[in-house]
Amino acid sequence: MLERLYLDQNKLQGPIPSENGPLKHLGLLSLSLNLLTGEIPQSIGNLPQLRRLHLDNNQFVGKIPPALGRCLILKLIDLSHNNLTGNIPSEISGLKNLQFYFNLSWNSLQGSLPDRISKMAVVQGIDLSGNQLSGKIPSGEIPKAGLFTKLTASSFRGNRELCGQWIVSLPACPSATSSAGSTGGPWNFHKLFKYLSSVISFLMVYCFYILFLYKYFFGKGNVEQPSIEFPYPRISYKELSIATNGFGKGNLLGIGGVGSVYKGILDNGTLIAVKALNLEDEAAHKSFNVECQVLGKTRHRNIIKVITSCPNLDFKGLVFDFMSNGSLKGICIVMLASVILGVSVKWIYRHDYI
Structure with a gap:
């Protein structure tokens, strides 16, 4: 039933016994700062509950045992300051639950970094210094x-x-163009395809709504538009000004067809994107009514919905849900909707359809 074994900072010599017994509950093994020699035995992979392994500052030789990859819940590995050789086994570089430390520094490890090292998505520290690694980083x-x-x-x-x-x-x-196809680059093919798919999907849905507008609104002349019930009550200009730091440049996300979009946060902590229409543009008044009608009713995963509005004589604004975590996709879709809808309304207005 042993769960933790501390034997570090002694003068222990010789190899680790290849048969380490039925230690099925051992979660921590610390043999650091001793004089241990020989190879790290493959049997160390028979410790299913092992979470922390400290074998640093000894005189171990040979290769890192691939069987260590069977310890699937390992959170820390420290094999530094030994005489280990060979490649880094892909089996241990794919331990996705490593959380605290992966330290293989100051050995004589060779070869390139395994591709599976990207599986260590939550590890806080990786130290591979003081080796003889080669190849691409x-x-x-x-x-x-x-x-x-x-x-x-x-x-x-x-x-x-x-x-x-x-x-x-x-x-x-x-440049982004030259690095787009490189491995590990910020704009690889998969990311580019993902964003292009989102934009294309949005454009397809948006085209259907343009047709809807043309048929049911613009083709019928100047008719009074029905009111829309938003999920939040109408908001005042003062509340929006506070939420966006006075519509400051630090909160500006971009400029669309008939207005600008700002990031804001309400008193209750809700993150919002505010589209402030440029009232000097004659089409902005029409755009406000159209966007309230269309986007207020729209429910689609690639279109951000209008949750409320702020209409008065001197200011007209639309309030959208804000995509959290700094999502580039969210910002692009808000701005793309703003640009396309603004341009569409301007074109229709000039041709006397409104």
Whole structure:
């Protein structure tokens, strides 16, 4: 029933016994800072509950046992400061539950990084320094957010495939066009296909609504439009101004056909996108009525719905749901809807259909 075994910081010598017994409940094994030698036995993969493995600062030789990949719930592996050789087994580089640390530094490991290392989606730290690894590094452009903002060029010394001109002395990255087909690039084929599919899907649905408008509204002359019941009550200009920091530039998402779109947050914490119509544009008044009618009724996963509005003599605004997590897709769809609908209303207005 043993769950934790601490034998670190002693003077233990010799190899780890190849038969480690029925330790089916062992969750932590710490043998760090000893004088242990020999190879790490394959039998270490027979510990199904192992979560933390500390074998660092010993004199282990040979290859990393692929059987370690059978310990599917491992959250930390530290094999640093030994004399391990060979490649990094793809079996352990695919342990997707590794959460805290994956440390193979200061050994004599060779070869390239396995592709499956991308499976470590939640690990907080990976240290492969002090080895003899070769081949390509899947990294590309150095991110501009988070902890990377505090690093200097010395943190990336020796990695000639990395780029990011915002860090002094590093080369600029290729353009989005040239990097779109490269492995690990910010705009690979799968991402591009995903966004193009979303845009095309939106355009197809939008075309049906243009036809709907033409047939049921514009073809019947100037008729009074029925009212729309929004899920939220009408909102005041003051509330929208507070939510968007006075429609400040820091909240501006983009400029559409007949207005600008701002990000905002209401007093209750709701994230919104506010489209403020340019009332100097004569078509903006018509656009407001049309968008209220069409987008207020629309229910489609690729069209953001209007949840309320703010109409008065000096200001007309539409309030949309805001796509969370900084979704590029969400912003693009809001702006695309704004541009296309605005242009459509302008064209119809000029041709006396409204």
